[in-house]
Amino acid sequence: MSKLNETDIQGFVLRGYNLPFARHLFVHFEDTAKARPFIFRIIPEITTGQHWDNGKPDSTVNIAFTHRGLIALDLPAATLISFPVEFQQSMKDRAAILGDTGRNDPQYWDEVWRDDRIHAWIGINAVSADALDKRSAELLAMMQETGGATPLDSQDAAALVIDGQITTKEHFGFTDGFGNPDYLGFQRDSQPGQGKLTPEGTWAPLATGELLLGYADEAGELPIAPVPHLLASNGTFMVYRKLHQNLATFRSYLDTQAALYAGGKEKLAAKLLGRWRDGTPIELSPDHPDQAITQDPNRNTNFTYAADSEGTRCPIGAHVRRVNPRDAFGFQGRLINRRRITRRGLPYGTVVPEGQPVSDTDDRGVIFIALNASLSRQFEFVQQQWINYGNDARLGNDKDAIMGSHGGEGRFVVQGDTTPTNPPFVCSHLPNFVELRGGDYFFLPSITALGMIGLELVDPR
Amino acid sequence: MGNQNGKLYGLTFLSPIIDDEKATPSHDLQIRAYLATLPTDERSPFALAPGTHLCRLVVMDDVIYVGSPACEEHLKSKYLIFETNCDADPTSYLTGLATSIPQQLDAVWSHCIGYPGATNLQAYLDYMKACQLETTFFFAAVNDKSLPESLRALQTQRAVADFVANHQGLPPAQLQSEFKQFLAELNSCPVPRAGIMAPVRDIKTGGRNE
Amino acid sequence: MSNINGKVYAMNCVTPMKPWKTPILRLVFFLLWHIKSKQQDLINLSFIEFARWVIIPRTSFPFLANGQRKDELKYDYLLFFSNFNGTWNQYIDAFSAVLSTGLNLIWRWSEKFPGAIPVTLFKQYIANCQFDTDYYYTAYPYATANDLKAAHIVQASLDQLSQHADGTPEQFAAAYLQFMIQVQSHLGNTGAAPLVC
Numbered sequence: 063m064s065k066l067n068e069t070d071i072q073g074f075v076l077r078g079y080n081l082p083f084a085r086h087l088f089v090h091f092e093d094t095a096k097a098r099p100f101i102f103r104i105i106p107e108i109t110t111g112q113h114w115d116n117g118k119p120d121s122t123v124n125i126a127f128t129h130r131g132l133i134a135l136d137l138p139a140a141t142l143i144s145f146p147v148e149f150q151q152s153m154k155d156r157a158a159i160l161g162d163t164g165r166n167d168p169q170y171w172d173e174v175w176r177d178d179r180i181h182a183w184i185g186i187n188a189v190s191a192d193a194l195d196k197r198s199a200e201l202l203a204m205m206q207e208t209g210g211a212t213p214l215d216s217q218d219a220a221a222l223v224i225d226g227q228i229t230t231k232e233h234f235g236f237t238d239g240f241g242n243p244d245y246l247g248f249q250r251d252s253q254p255g256q257g258k259l260t261p262e263g264t265w266a267p268l269a270t271g272e273l274l275l276g277y278a279d280e281a282g283e284l285p286i287a288p289v290p291h292l293l294a295s296n297g298t299f300m301v302y303r304k305l306h307q308n309l310a311t312f313r314s315y316l317d318t319q320a321a322l323y324a325g326g327k328e329k330l331a332a333k334l335l336g337r338w339r340d341g342t343p344i345e346l347s348p349d350h351p352d353q354a355i356t357q358d359p360n361r362n363t364n365f366t367y368a369a370d371s372e373g374t375r376c377p378i379g380a381h382v383r384r385v386n387p388r389d390a391f392g393f394q395g396r397l398i399n400r401r402r403i404t405r406r407g408l409p410y411g412t413v414v415p416e417g418q419p420v421s422d423t424d425d426r427g428v429i430f431i432a433l434n435a436s437l438s439r440q441f442e443f444v445q446q447q448w449i450n451y452g453n454d455a456r457l458g459n460d461k462d463a464i465m466g467s468h469g470g471e472g473r474f475v476v477q478g479d480t481t482p483t484n485p486p487f488v489c490s491h492l493p494n495f496v497e498l499r500g501g502d503y504f505f506l507p508s509i510t511a512l513g514m515i516g517l518e519l520v521d522p523r
Numbered sequence: 524m525g526n527q528n529g530k531l532y533g534l535t536f537l538s539p540i541i542d543d544e545k546a547t548p549s550h551d552l553q554i555r556a557y558l559a560t561l562p563t564d565e566r567s568p569f570a571l572a573p574g575t576h577l578c579r580l581v582v583m584d585d586v587i588y589v590g591s592p593a594c595e596e597h598l599k600s601k602y603l604i605f606e607t608n609c610d611a612d613p614t615s616y617l618t619g620l621a622t623s624i625p626q627q628l629d630a631v632w633s634h635c636i637g638y639p640g641a642t643n644l645q646a647y648l649d650y651m652k653a654c655q656l657e658t659t660f661f662f663a664a665v666n667d668k669s670l671p672e673s674l675r676a677l678q679t680q681r682a683v684a685d686f687v688a689n690h691q692g693l694p695p696a697q698l699q700s701e702f703k704q705f706l707a708e709l710n711s712c713p714v715p716r717a718g719i720m721a722p723v724r725d726i727k728t729g730g731r732n733e
Numbered sequence: 734m735s736n737i738n739g740k741v742y743a744m745n746c747v748t749p750m751k752p753w754k755t756p757i758l759r760l761v762f763f764l765l766w767h768i769k770s771k772q773q774d775l776i777n778l779s780f781i782e783f784a785r786w787v788i789i790p791r792t793s794f795p796f797l798a799n800g801q802r803k804d805e806l807k808y809d810y811l812l813f814f815s816n817f818n819g820t821w822n823q824y825i826d827a828f829s830a831v832l833s834t835g836l837n838l839i840w841r842w843s844e845k846f847p848g849a850i851p852v853t854l855f856k857q858y859i860a861n862c863q864f865d866t867d868y869y870y871t872a873y874p875y876a877t878a879n880d881l882k883a884a885h886i887v888q889a890s891l892d893q894l895s896q897h898a899d900g901t902p903e904q905f906a907a908a909y910l911q912f913m914i915q916v917q918s919h920l921g922n923t924g925a926a927p928l929v930c
């Protein structure tokens with residue numbers, strides 16, 4: 063395969079920045095004639111995939127567009143209709159397909175996400191709150207000067223600080239950040255378990271085209287992409303979802319169920335997710351967390367489910383097993399390879415330690431961001447078939463315990479054995495622990511594509 | 524090989540449709556119009572007649588032109604395809620249809636060439652035999668359970684899932700007595716109706732949180 | 734949509750074959766039928782409830798006289814009927830990813846078949862050869878092939894447990910634990926399918 067041109071790809075795609083502060087700006091283009099120069103003006107600000115030989119920058123900037131944003135930028139009609147139908151429709155209009163019903167229905171979303179006015183996302187990541195504010199002010203000033211974009215909303219997110227330490231935890235107490243896939247050509251420390259399974263039982267990177275348009279994908283072809291090639295290449299599609307977390311409900315449900323479960327509260331939490339709260343995979347260490355595994359990049363995501371087909375170590379419906387079944391569906395994992403996504407996101411809202419009062423109405427949750435070459439084949443499929451449904455895992459209509467839109471009627475089975483501390487156990491009447499408050503689909507273009515858009519040089523053929 | 528896999532039969536019938544340019548709408552369109560309003564749920568004729576797991580009716584207008592260098596050719600008749608996955612051999616199955624749902628069969632097949640009607644059983648069977656194609660290869664995921672067995676098992680599965688969820692952490696004696704009651708109720712339930720979208724759950728499983 | 738009923742999708746495809754190739758295909762099906770291991774992949778994909786292939790030799794379209802005009806065809810035809818769970822894209826993606834050799838063995842005798850890999854051309858071919866179902870009935874619209882298999886396992890386990898219903902409470906509790914372990918990965922709820930459009 064060809065070597066990646068890292069200066070043409072937005073850095074957000076190639077690596078997680080590991081910067082603890084983020085601000086997501088959502089903007090509207092009032093006037094095409096002013097919007098294009100604004101795009102062209104912002105290009106030098108965009109963080110690319112170039113290596114940081116002099117250490118991390120204080121802040122990074124990236125940009126992506128909704129389909130209505132591309133329409134507002136007056137791209138040619140033939141180009142606009144060549145985008146995938148799900149991107150054209152927008153995530154809100156796909157709610158029924160995604161299972162975003164009940165409490166997740168768009169009628170409950172934040173107003174800005176119900177309005178259909180968001181044209182672009184500008185994502186700022188920073189090393190400190192000050193750096194975040196400074197960069198943000200510069201961009202807002204640029205918008206003001208050019209008159210090219212109107213800010214509609216701003217969403218902050220930040221790594222949770224617990225006991226004075228920056229962590230990778232989310233609000234339910236689970237440690238996040240494992241399992242982003244490896245792709246061919248990406249300069250990133252590869253960890254066994256992140257890629258795809260080989261017939262020999264080792265791990266190999268996924269084809270580049272599963273994430274980046276314009277490169278060979280796992281099906282042995284170039285992924286379906288909008289025209290022209292130059293607009294799509296080195297770009298990708300982004301999913302943004304604001305996931306509110308009902309922390310009070312989660313804690314009280316866990317406490318109530320744990321009182322009935324012989325393995326105890328921490329084990330039950332681990333069974334729901336598939337990892338102990340410190341990040342230890344329950345498949346590798348079913349009885350207790352083990353930091354020796356968690357801290358070792360060669361081990362912390364290096365496992366398969368072949369020896370656990372009954373789910374007695376990691377339940378068949380556990381979250382990590384649902385979203386990445388690895389070899390659990392047979393065929394050496396080949397049914398999974400085209401269903402992977404790259405996640406970038408941070409929690410939002412204040413931390414509340416265990417035992418202290420907390421309310422579901424507090425504003426906290428996680429900003430979920432996924433990147434993939436095909437929204438419908440990757441993100442949408444996982445959401446529709448593996449999170450809000452269970453047939454592929456042979457779990458019928460059962461939804462993901464943590465993410466599913468249960469409406470108070472969900473069920474989660476912890477498969478067990480005759481060991482007294484690992485009994486079969488059923489959690490019933492699952493409520494919605496997570497509620498969708500908004501989001502959409504974005505196209506994250508290459509630097510070249512940004513130039514084409516800014517200079518009105520997009521030719522469909 | 525062919526029409527049978529385990530206990531299941533895969534029967535395929537192609538019936539040429541009457542081609543009468545004086546008929547308005549044409550016979551194939553009349554079949555389509557009728558099928559469009561025919562219920563596909565528990566009121567389906569195939570739910571009323573015995574033995575059908577899954578079946579379909581398709582009007583095949585023509586064969587397909589896949590593009591040059593393949594040749595273009597056309598069928599001289601349209602055909603009504605009846606593909607069925609059922610519990611019984613052709614004679615028993617078709618007899619079941621003719622005796623349970625003769626009106627619905629007539630409504631569809633009266634538009635087909637040479638159809639004698641479902642009332643004269645032998646003529647009907649002879650007609651369907653003339654229309655029957657040999658299924659070359661038939662695959663069935665579950666090939667050893669009849670329809671009533673499958674419907675009953677599905678009901679059992681739902682009831683058991685509820686029972687297990689609602690009877691955790693009970694003392695053995697109570698668990699046992701509630702189980703026996705549950706079993707008695709489940710066994711006295713009729714086999715659920717075929718074709719119904721959401722089977723009605725009449726069984727109370729008792730226990731916590733019912 | 735008439736191709737879908739509950740959790741199952743009815744696909745109909747017709748493809749032309751040069752008559753000299755038909756005996757080869759018959760041999761392929763014969764081997765597939767008698768060499769059970771070759772069917773294992775199909776069974777493991779577990780989202781097909783029923784599927785069939787029907788070869789119609791060019792002279793074998795049913796002819797009932799009574800004014801019917803007799804067909805004069807160059808090609809034999811291969812009819813394919815599938816009853817599968819999941820979406821159209823999911824179904825074809827899965828076959829292309831893991832069963833391409835088997836698919837190629839069956840369809841390479843059909844004119845202009847492009848091969849099961851890469852998947853986009855394959856999907857275009859299928860879309861061209863597929864025709865829609867006018868009426869689709871299933872006796873269990875709320876259940877997939879997996880749900881059915883789970884149901885039969887639960888039924889068999891329950892029948893077995895019933896035989897221990899009259900022991901001492903402790904004996905029963907032990908049998909019940911064994912029963913739970915047998916059925917614990919087969920208790921998924923049944924109901925409506927995810928919406929596809």
